Amino acid sequence: MSNKIVNWFKYASPQSFYPVAGKMIPWFWVLAAIFGVTGLWISFFVAPTDATQGEGYRIIFIHVPAAWMSMFIYVVMATWAGLGLALNTRLSGMMAQALAPTGAIMAFLSLWTGAFWGKPMWGAWWVWDARLTSALILFFLYIGFIALQAAIDDARRADKAGAILALVGVVNVPIIYFSVKWWNTLHQGASVSINKAPAMATTMLWGMLIMALAFWMYSIAVALTRVRAIILEREAHTEWVKELSEVKQ
Amino acid sequence: MLSATSLSCVRGERHLFDGLDLAVGPGEWLHVQGENGAGKTSLLRILSSLSPPAAGEILWRGQPIKTLGEDYRREMLFLGHHGAVKEELTPLENLTLAAQLDGTSLSEADAMKALARFGLRGREDLPVRFLSAGQKRRVLLARLAVRQATLWILDEPFTALDVKAVDMLSGLIVEHVTGGGIAILTSHQSILLPNGKVLVL
C-alpha cells in the first residue's frame, strides 16, 4: 500500500515524469495515426450517404469527437488543478496548463464544424440553440483560463489561481448547461434544433467512435509534448535539466 | 521569541538568501541591513507570514508560525512600504477603523492622543490625500502607539520622516523593546538604539 503511494509520488515529480512522458509520446502518436486513418477511411469510404442530409452529414465524424473532447478535457484539467491545490504537487499545475490550449482548440473545432454543418442543414451559420450556446460558453471558460494564466508571470501563482478558476468553472459547467437548456426550451423560439442523431447506422457509429479515439490519442500526445516543454521552461535552472542529454549535446 | 532556521528565498531564478538563521528574543531588536535588492523586504514579508519561504521554518515561542496562524498574527504587527492608509479617509478615521479591523476598539480620545503624539494635531480631520509624504507615514506609525503587539516588523519605518519624527519613532521603539517587546526593522541609515542585533543580507 505505502509502496504504491511512494510510486505515485515518484511519478508526480516533473523530474521523473519527464522521461516517462518522452517514452509514451511516440506510442500515442502512432495510435492517433492508426485510429485517424481508419476513422477517416470509414468516414469517407465505408459510411453510406445519409438519407436526409446527403454527404453533408460526414462532418459528424469530426464534430462529435471534438465536442466530446472539449468537455472531457475540461473535466480532466479541473481534476489536475484540484489535485494540485490539494496535494501541492508541481506537476499537476503543469498538466492543467498543458491541457488548456488543446481543450480550447477542441471547443473551437466543435463550434467551427457545427457552424459549417448548420449552414447547409439549417440555412444559418449560427442559431441560439441550447447546445451551441453552452459550447460557446465552454470556449469562453477555456479562454478565460488561458488568459488568466498568461497574465500572471509567477508560475506558482499562475497554477494556483488557474486551479481555483478551473474548479469554480467545473462547478458551473453543469449549472450553465442546464440553465441554457431550460432557457431554450422555455422560449421555444429557435426554429430549428439539433435533431437527435437519426437512428444512426452502425457503421456511422463505429466511424464516430474510432475518430473519437483518434482525437483522444492526439490530445494526449500533444498535451504530453507540451507538458514536457513546460517542465523544461519551469525547471530550467535545476541540475537534472542541465544533465539531460538533449541539453548537453 | 522569534527564530528562524535555514530560511531561503528565491525570486525568479535568483537566490536572495539561503540557509539563513536568526533569533530575536524579548527586549531585543534586529536591524536588517543590506544593499538595494539584497532581499530585506522579502525577508520581512516571509517573517510576517505574508509569503512562504522557499525552504526553512519560522518559530514563534517555539512553535511554527504556519500552525499558529491567527495566534501569531494577533501578536504581530507588520508595516510595509505601502501605507495601508486610505487616502479618502481622515487620519482619525483611518486609525479607528484599523483598530476595529484588528478586533479591538479605540476611543476617539486615545486616537486623538496618538495622532497628536505624531505631530498631526490640527490635521485629524483632513483627508489623508492632502497630507505631505511624511505626514502620511506618520499616520501609519500612529498605529504603533495604539496597537498592542509583541512583535513589530517594520520595513523602512524612517523613510520620509524629518529629524523630529525620527527621534519620536526611535523613542517609541526603545520603549517597546525595553518593555519586553521585539522589533525587526530595515533601514539604510544606522540606528543608535540599545540592545540591537544586526543582520546583514
Added chain:
Amino acid sequence: MLSATSLSCVRGERHLFDGLDLAVGPGEWLHVQGENGAGKTSLLRILSSLSPPAAGEILWRGQPIKTLGEDYRREMLFLGHHGAVKEELTPLENLTLAAQLDGTSLSEADAMKALARFGLRGREDLPVRFLSAGQKRRVLLARLAVRQATLWILDEPFTALDVKAVDMLSGLIVEHVTGGGIAILTSHQSILLPNGKVLVL
C-alpha cells in the same frame, strides 16, 4: 539662473509659505529643508511649472517661466516622489522610451552604460515590478545620467537608496553642478556637497 520673487503657496486655508524669494545660479545647488508638511514638495512643483503659485513669479534666465513654456521645460528635469517608471517595462525600455519622449534618442549602449553605472547590471531585462524599492529609484535616477538638462529639480532623491547609491548620486550631482548646472533638492538628511545653499521652509 533660476530666481523667484515673493512666491506664496496656499493649500486649503493653510498658507504654506508667503513672500518667499530665492535665487540659484550656475554652479550652485539649493537644499530645501523643512519639517514634514512644511511645503517642500509644493514648492518644487511650483518651480517646475507643474502647479501655479498663489502669488509671485519665477524667472529663468530673467524671463518668466510661464511665457517661456517649452523652452524652460527643455532645460529642466523634474523627478518627483513617483517613479515615472513603467512597472511592465524593463529598465532598458523605460530609459530609451523616456529619452524618446523628451525628443532625444538614446542608443542601447548608452542606456546600458547608464544602468550599469547605477548598479542595475544584470537587471536590464527584468520588468521593473520585480525590482526592489531602491532598484526602482535607481532606474529613475539613471535618467539623470542620460538626459541633458541645466536645471535639476529633485524631490527626495535619496529615499530608499543604500549607502553606495547615495554616494553615487552625490557624485553625479557634484559633477553636474561643477559643470555649470543648477540643482534644487529636498532631503531630510544633511548633504555634504560643495557650493550648497540652504532654504528652510
Added chain:
Amino acid sequence: MSAVFAIIRRDLLLAMRRKSEVLTALFFFIIVVSLFPLGIGPEPALLRKIAPGILWVAALLATMLGLARLFAPDHADGTLEQMVLSPTPLGLLIAGKIAAHWITTGLPLVLLAPVLGIQFDLDSGAQGILVVSLLLGTPLLSLIGAIGAALTLGLRGGGVLLSLLVLPLYVPTLIFGAGAVEAYISGTGAGGHLSLLAALLVLGGFFAPWATTAALRIALE
C-alpha cells in the same frame, strides 16, 4: 464578528466619501438601458418584448463595472495585507466586503429598476417579479464577481480580464433572472425561475467567500 461590521461600515463610509461612486453605478445602469431604444428604434411592442433582457443585462454590466474596484484600492495601499495579517479570519472580512459591495451597487439597482421598467411599459406584476429577481440575483452577481476580482487582483489589464472571467459565470443568473420576468409576462409563472435563483444564491453564499479568500491569499503571496 465586530470586525465584519467594521469593514462593512468602513466600505460604506468610503463609498460615501467618494460620493460619486454609488450614484454613478446607478447612472450607468440608467444610461445603458436608455441607449437601447436609441440603438434599436422606438417601437413599443418590440421594446416591451426585450425589456426584461435589457434591464437584466444592464444590471449585470453595472454590477460588473464596480468589481475591479472591489479589492484593487485595498491592494494598492496595503490594506489587504493588513487584512490578511489581522487576527480575524480572512473569510469573514471578505464576506463583509462583498456585503458592502452589494449594498453600494446591487441594492440601488434593485430600487431603481421599477422606474426604468415604466420606460419600457412593463405592468406592475412584471415590475414586482423584476424587483424580486434582482433582489435574489444581484447578491449572486456580487458573490461570483468577487471571485473574479480576487483572481485578477494586481494583474495588468485586470479590469477587462475580470469581465472575461466573470461574464460566462453570470450566464445562469442572467437566464433565470430575465427568464423569471419573461415567464411571468408570457403567463407560465415565475416561481420555478425564482426558486432556482434562490438555490443558486445559497450555493454562492457558501462557496464564493471561500474561493475568494483562497484567491486573495494567492494574489498576495
Added chain:
Amino acid sequence: MSAVFAIIRRDLLLAMRRKSEVLTALFFFIIVVSLFPLGIGPEPALLRKIAPGILWVAALLATMLGLARLFAPDHADGTLEQMVLSPTPLGLLIAGKIAAHWITTGLPLVLLAPVLGIQFDLDSGAQGILVVSLLLGTPLLSLIGAIGAALTLGLRGGGVLLSLLVLPLYVPTLIFGAGAVEAYISGTGAGGHLSLLAALLVLGGFFAPWATTAALRIALE
C-alpha cells in the same frame, strides 16, 4: 513628430506586454453581444431586428471600458507629469496616445464585428455597412472618450463617473452608427448616416485632442 511615434510605439509595447489586454477587450465585446440573446431569447427574427443596436452598444461599451486605463497608469506612476514637462507639445503626445488606444481597442472590434454579425444572421451587405460604420465610429469613440478620461483623471470612483460623462456624448455616434445598418436593412440606404458619421469624426479629430490636453493640464495642477 518622432516623439508621437515613440509614444504610439510605447503604448503598443505596453499593450503587448500586458498581453491579455487587446484580446480581452475583444472577448468582452463577444461576450456582451452573446449575453443579449441569453437575456432576450433565441428567436432569430427578433434577434436580427435588434442586432445592429446590440452590436453597436457592445462596441461602445467595450471601447469605454478601456478608457479608464488610458491615462490612469501614466498618472499614477508620474509619467504624465513628465509628459507635461516634456519639450514636445502636449497636444501631439496626447494625439499619439489616442491613436494607440484606437489601434488596441477600436480596430480589433471592427475586424471582429462581421463574425458576430453572423451569429445574428445578418446578410453580407449589412455586414459591410456595419464594418464601415464601426470604422468611422470607433475612432470617434476613442477621441470623445479621451476627453472624459482626462476630465475624470485622479478622481475617486473615476471609472464610473467617466461612463456617466462619456455615454451621453456617445449618443450621436451610436444613433448614426446603428442607424446606418438599420437604414440599409430597411432599404433606405446608409449613405446619409455614414457621411454624418464621417463629418463628426473630422470634427472630433480637430477638437478632441485639444480639449483633452486642456483637461489634463487642469487635472495635474
Added chain:
Amino acid sequence: MNWGSPAEFFAMGGYGLYVWGSFGVCALLMIAEPILVGKRRTSILRSLRRERIAETLDTQ
C-alpha cells in the same frame, strides 16, 4: 465505395465547401498545434544549451 471519381469525392454531393471547410480547418489546427508545441520545445532547448555554453565559458 461511395465515389465514382475523385471529382465526385471532392464535390461531396454539393456539400464540398462545408465538408472540406470543416475537415480542412480541423486538419490545419491539428497540424499547426504540434508544430507550435515543437517550436516551443526547441526554443527552450536552444536557450538551455546557450546557457550551458555560457556557463562552461564562465568556469574556464
